[in-house]
Amino acid sequence: GAGVSQSPSNKVTEKGKDVELRCDPISGHTALYWYRQSLGQGLEFLIYFQGNSAPDKSGLPSDRFSAERTGGSVSTLTIQRTQQEDSAVYLCASSLGGLAGVGQFFGPGTRLTVL
Amino acid sequence: AQTVTQSQPEMSVQEAETVTLSCTYDTSESDYYLFWYKQPPSRQMILVIRQEAYKQQNATENRFSVNFQKAAKSFSLKISDSQLGDAAMYFCAYRSAYVRFGAGTRLTVKP
Structure with missing residues (x-):
């Protein structure tokens, strides 16, 4: 597609359940980022993939959060045993060449609500 | 659909000078928030x-200050007295x- 896509656009789950959020970056973009924006807070960096390098996981808030990127393209963010504080909009972005690339292109986000 | 456009992929400024980053958006809503992130x-x-x-x-x-023009759907960021630490990517949201x-x-x- 022409832009970054994310699915689902909305996800409502019960506390304690696992969820998977998907990101399809722009074709050819080697860098992929996950962020989240909680209500009333700024944007929080979660994880960064660049090509075949080991991902930068420094922003993951707990070991319940994990992400993988298969074949250097699609990425899945998994949250295990969801908690109410996990409710947020989860954003994916991609770019050319990591930080050297000019411009990150953001997806529309997945709104996660944990009841 | 809401879209946000930053028409300047790259900008350069001399230390201590002022620079303005532009941002326009498209929306039919009347109640919303706008942000600049670094x-x-x-x-x-x-x-x-x-x-x-x-x-x-x-x-x-x-x-840091903004020039918010709601009718024009414009939200520019002005950085005064630019410092070396201001160098970064800036996102309008x-x-x-x-x-x-x-x-x-x-x-x-x-410098």
Whole structure:
């Protein structure tokens, strides 16, 4: 597609359940980022993939959060045993060449609500 | 659909001078928020300034100020007395029920 896509656009789950959020970056973009924006807070960096390098996981808030990127393209963010504080909009972005690339292109986000 | 456009992929400014980063957006909503974020090489996104659409007064945070033109759907960021530490990617963002980001502007500060 022409832009970054994310699915689902909305996800409502019960506390304690696992969820998977998907990101399809722009074709050819080697860098992929996950962020989240909680209500009333700024944007929080979660994880960064660049090509075949080991991902930068420094922003993951707990070991319940994990992400993988298969074949250097699609990425899945998994949250295990969801908690109410996990409710947020989860954003994916991609770019050319990591930080050297000019411009990150953001997806529309997945709104996660944990009841 | 809401879209956010940053027409300047790269900008450069001399230390101590002023630079303005542009941002326009498209929306049919009347109630929303606008943000400018800074992303230094550490990749952490730092909130620089926010503006509530219902407020006519332009937001200001120290050396950072915005020129919010609601009718024109324009939200530019002015950085005064630029410092070397201001060098970063800057993202304009729109938020109502959803979040939309611009593609970013890379700001270089020359000593």
